[in-house]
Amino acid sequence: MKRPPAHVSLYRRSLPNFLIPFVSTKGKTLFKGALNEGNMENYFELSEQYVTQARPEDCAVSSLVMILNSLGIDPEKKWKGPWRWFSEDLLSCVDPLADGFSLHQFLQLAVCNKAWAMGYYSSLQQIPKKEEFQCGIHFSSLNYRIASLDTFRIATIAACRQPKFFLTMNYSRKALSQTGEGHYSPIAGYNSEHDMCLILDVARFKYPAYWCPLHMAYKALQPEDPVCKKSRGFILASRSREYYSELCSRQMDTVSLRKIKEPVTRELLQKGHEDLLPIILRLYYDFYEFKPNETQVSAELETVEDFQMDARIETLIKELNPEIPNAKRIVTGIFGKDPKGVCQKYKKYFGLK
Amino acid sequence: MKRPPAHVSLYRRSLPNFLIPFVSTKGKTLFKGALNEGNMENYFELSEQYVTQARPEDCAVSSLVMILNSLGIDPEKKWKGPWRWFSEDLLSCVDPLADGFSLHQFLQLAVCNKAWAMGYYSSLQQIPKKEEFQCGIHFSSLNYRIASLDTFRIATIAACRQPKFFLTMNYSRKALSQTGEGHYSPIAGYNSEHDMCLILDVARFKYPAYWCPLHMAYKALQPEDPVCKKSRGFILASRSREYYSELCSRQMDTVSLRKIKEPVTRELLQKGHEDLLPIILRLYYDFYEFKPNETQVSAELETVEDFQMDARIETLIKELNPEIPNAKRIVTGIFGKDPKGVCQKYKKYFGLK
Numbered sequence: 001m002k003r004p005p006a007h008v009s010l011y012r013r014s015l016p017n018f019l020i021p022f023v024s025t026k027g028k029t030l031f032k033g034a035l036n037e038g039n040m041e042n043y044f045e046l047s048e049q050y051v052t053q054a055r056p057e058d059c060a061v062s063s064l065v066m067i068l069n070s071l072g073i074d075p076e077k078k079w080k081g082p083w084r085w086f087s088e089d090l091l092s093c094v095d096p097l098a099d100g101f102s103l104h105q106f107l108q109l110a111v112c113n114k115a116w117a118m119g120y121y122s123s124l125q126q127i128p129k130k131e132e133f134q135c136g137i138h139f140s141s142l143n144y145r146i147a148s149l150d151t152f153r154i155a156t157i158a159a160c161r162q163p164k165f166f167l168t169m170n171y172s173r174k175a176l177s178q179t180g181e182g183h184y185s186p187i188a189g190y191n192s193e194h195d196m197c198l199i200l201d202v203a204r205f206k207y208p209a210y211w212c213p214l215h216m217a218y219k220a221l222q223p224e225d226p227v228c229k230k231s232r233g234f235i236l237a238s239r240s241r242e243y244y245s246e247l248c249s250r251q252m253d254t255v256s257l258r259k260i261k262e263p264v265t266r267e268l269l270q271k272g273h274e275d276l277l278p279i280i281l282r283l284y285y286d287f288y289e290f291k292p293n294e295t296q297v298s299a300e301l302e303t304v305e306d307f308q309m310d311a312r313i314e315t316l317i318k319e320l321n322p323e324i325p326n327a328k329r330i331v332t333g334i335f336g337k338d339p340k341g342v343c344q345k346y347k348k349y350f351g352l353k
Numbered sequence: 354m355k356r357p358p359a360h361v362s363l364y365r366r367s368l369p370n371f372l373i374p375f376v377s378t379k380g381k382t383l384f385k386g387a388l389n390e391g392n393m394e395n396y397f398e399l400s401e402q403y404v405t406q407a408r409p410e411d412c413a414v415s416s417l418v419m420i421l422n423s424l425g426i427d428p429e430k431k432w433k434g435p436w437r438w439f440s441e442d443l444l445s446c447v448d449p450l451a452d453g454f455s456l457h458q459f460l461q462l463a464v465c466n467k468a469w470a471m472g473y474y475s476s477l478q479q480i481p482k483k484e485e486f487q488c489g490i491h492f493s494s495l496n497y498r499i500a501s502l503d504t505f506r507i508a509t510i511a512a513c514r515q516p517k518f519f520l521t522m523n524y525s526r527k528a529l530s531q532t533g534e535g536h537y538s539p540i541a542g543y544n545s546e547h548d549m550c551l552i553l554d555v556a557r558f559k560y561p562a563y564w565c566p567l568h569m570a571y572k573a574l575q576p577e578d579p580v581c582k583k584s585r586g587f588i589l590a591s592r593s594r595e596y597y598s599e600l601c602s603r604q605m606d607t608v609s610l611r612k613i614k615e616p617v618t619r620e621l622l623q624k625g626h627e628d629l630l631p632i633i634l635r636l637y638y639d640f641y642e643f644k645p646n647e648t649q650v651s652a653e654l655e656t657v658e659d660f661q662m663d664a665r666i667e668t669l670i671k672e673l674n675p676e677i678p679n680a681k682r683i684v685t686g687i688f689g690k691d692p693k694g695v696c697q698k699y700k701k702y703f704g705l706k
């Protein structure tokens with residue numbers, strides 16, 4: 001879309017019909033549905049940090065400012081007065097391209113500002129699985145994956161069901177029938193009944209926040225970024241890797257789960273996306289109504305309920321385990337970070353001591 | 354609270370225990386409760402426009418920017434690039450005091466930026482009922498009232514139950530056991546079960562958004578503003594007076610209503626706050642389960658339900674009408690703005706043709 005001539009001035013744009021404004025009656029209904037499903041857990045932090053991008057090229061840094069402040073990361077630099085706080089101009093360390101930031105640069109910016117982050121491209125291409133880079137006085141590493149629609153859906157659900165785990169889209173506005181080119185904004189909710197996600201657009205002077213069909217959002221991740229010649233994609237971010245692999249904390253509504261169970265397993269096995277295993281496992285646990293708490297931990301294993309639960313989990317693990325080369329290593333990692341020891345008794349199923 | 358020395362830097366402050374963080378588990382429960390009560394209707398617009406005040410003296414203008422953008426008012430001035438949008442630096446027309454804006458100035462700023470607004474002081478004092486002032490090329494008028502706790506509660510509920518009707522508090526931080534002095538922030542929700550309101554604090558680098566017991570919020574409106582020697586208070590704002598006097602649009606949950614019915618009537622009659630009548634009437638209508646829609650309008654009056662409803666409304670009007678000198682004028686105004694003619698048939702009860 002060409003820029004309007006200098007004398008033109010604009011007051012907002014209208015959303016295309018397939019995008020539902022956050023503030024509309026339909027939008028509120030989607031919101032309530034998603035809230036009741038438990039798929040708005042990260043909404044609260046993000047909405048509390050909602051900002052407007054100040055310049056056309058600022059969508060990436062404004063989205064990242066939302067993420068970093070939502071994560072409660074202390075920038076350890078003064079912002080204004082005595083206060084330490086993330087604002088766009090505090091995110092140094094990466095020089096933007098002329099038109100903004102590539103997905104790679106967003107990931108760099110996130111990592112060198114002390115977030116843990118994982119980048120996902122939406123198309124199959126040769127990308128480094130891990131890349132080291134120097135940031136100030138220390139080395140950090142950037143992690144990449146490739147995401148199908150199903151992976152995108154899992155990641156969206158996983159993020160929306162946790163308070164401190166965030167997904168930022170790097171997408172093509174054109175693919176969503178909006179004016180403009182590449183854009184960044186975080187996702188802050190998922191309605192599984194309608195398979196729609198809530199995008200908190202940071203260009204608030206132009207488009208409001210809106211609900212978008214998930215497959216359309218994924219479609220908008222696919223066009224090539226003309227500058228870096230790669231597909232667009234998304235970034236998962238949290239304070240540490242532990243959030244990514246956290247196993248025993250959340251419940252999954254069965255509607256959401258039904259949408260991801262089958263294709264996920266298939267993709268996981270076919271493409272070797274073993275880093276998604278922790279999320280999948282958590283979802284499966286919840287699906288099988290394994291909702292661990294301290295009472296359950298102290299309960300005897302020989303009760304009928306426990307037996308049935310164990311049998312279900314055994315089946316699940318048999319289904320996943322042999323096909324994935326380093327499942328054992330990953331599962332060890334997860335169980336090692338299980339603070340309440342809830343998962344201890346299931347170690348045997350993974351061949352662990 | 355003295356300012357910290359220059360070398361000190363701070364990362365946020367902790368809220369006192371009686372204030373519940375928006376993002377906390379308790380906060381989410383209050384949110385869901387209020388949402389189900391229908392007392393979060395203006396939350397959606399406001400949260401979509403949430404901003405951080407950039408300087409200590411900016412709390413008033415940042416709150417007003419949220420309100421004006423939430424109201425969808427076109428500033429008719431360019432902000433950045435081709436876009437017209439409200440930001441703090443576009444709100445000219447009033448010079449702030451050294452430490453920020455008085456309630457009077459906030460009202461001026463709101464009105465000269467094309468909002469309709471009504472100011473409420475929290476203590477009995479001689480204030481002009483209406484004040485003319487010149488703003489740019491036109492004259493505008495400022496309206497004032499005095500609000501008891503009950504009036505504050507009604508106004509909060511009325512605002513929270515409508516999408517385009519907003520309440521901004523001008524309060525003392527000290528009275529809420531927070532550091533700092535006078536402050537502005539909008540209210541974006543009300544939980545009637547716990548009688549708490551949601552304050553979207555614009556100093557996000559300092560305090561998060563939080564739920565506050567309504568009587569504590571009111572207490573924080575009472576201390577005198579040392580500069581203008583008046584109590585603090587709050588401002589109701591909308592696009593036009595019609596929102597303020599809109600009669601036939603909303604339903605009220607009975608829990609909320611029970612809290613306000615008795616004291617409101619008393620106060621209305623005692624203090625002559627006849628401008629609140631439209632809100633009260635709307636609440637009463639809803640309380641008596643008068644939920645007008647087009648089907649009801651076309652229904653015959655002689656049905657049992659209509660008869661009962663009419664009888665109830667007649668009782669209500671008898672209760673309110675004779676005590677209030679200009680009730681007739683006000684009610685005429687309301688009924689004249691009734692676009693669907695829903696209220697026409699009740700004109701007779703007010704002695705109107």
